[in-house]
Amino acid sequence: MFEQCGEAELKTLLAIEPGDPISGVARKIDENRETIRRTVNRLEDAGYVRYDGGLSVVDDTVREAALAFLAAAASISPPTISEAYVLPQFAGMEFAYTAIDAVYVWTRGGYQVARDETDYPLFIAIRETDLEEWGRFFERFGIPTAQQRQPPDEIPGPLQIVLEPRAQIDAEMVDGQPVISRSETVAFAREHYATFESALDILDRMYDDVETEADYHATPASP
Numbered sequence: 001m002f003e004q005c006g007e008a009e010l011k012t013l014l015a016i017e018p019g020d021p022i023s024g025v026a027r028k029i030d031e032n033r034e035t036i037r038r039t040v041n042r043l044e045d046a047g048y049v050r051y052d053g054g055l056s057v058v059d060d061t062v063r064e065a066a067l068a069f070l071a072a073a074a075s076i077s078p079p080t081i082s083e084a085y086v087l088p089q090f091a092g093m094e095f096a097y098t099a100i101d102a103v104y105v106w107t108r109g110g111y112q113v114a115r116d117e118t119d120y121p122l123f124i125a126i127r128e129t130d131l132e133e134w135g136r137f138f139e140r141f142g143i144p145t146a147q148q149r150q151p152p153d154e155i156p157g158p159l160q161i162v163l164e165p166r167a168q169i170d171a172e173m174v175d176g177q178p179v180i181s182r183s184e185t186v187a188f189a190r191e192h193y194a195t196f197e198s199a200l201d202i203l204d205r206m207y208d209d210v211e212t213e214a215d216y217h218a219t220p221a222s223p
Helices: 007-015 022-028 033-045 060-074 081-090 099-106 128-139 182-191 193-206
Strands: 049-051 055-057 095-097 120-127 159-166 172-174 177-179
Touching: 007 022, 007 033, 007 060, 007 081, 022 033, 033 049, 055 060, 081 120, 081 159, 095 099, 099 120, 099 177, 099 182, 099 193, 120 128, 128 159, 182 193
Parallel strands: 095 177, 120 159
Antiparallel strands: 049 055, 095 120, 172 177
């Protein structure tokens, strides 16, 4: 019983959505595929998950127990920045990284701006009908949420979540992370060209369909 209660097991249980392949779960939680394959084998042998053309969790009460455990652990050891990027995968709601984080995801982590380890907002687009539920979800982990970036001296720690409610979420997947479309990301970067000039150059080198030669508004971002 106890060997199914490790970190990899809890994260895997929480990340699985019906039909997920092992590689998809590994990308979601930023883990090695072979590690997750062995983890899934242990969970399957114990009866927690099944594989039938894709993974599924046998009993959702196990997922809720795993989430409750992580939330309790967060009160003692708050989530790190890297862990904060994994948490939305456990919420069971649609989302997509947007704004600064869309640039961060599409550049594969190659462009980071306007935040550091002492003041680190994450920018997430969500369905407007899920706004309150997202607030409650992150509250379980001690991370404040708002629809605008909050001054660092007004929040209890370095992390905050900036929620952008939308009528619907049209996400693309990049390395297992849901993110707004590349075209919308480029449009955001162009709108704030003074901040994202270098990011546009990176995107231009990475993707053939990114145009950076047009005239842009040299407007600093308001993250």
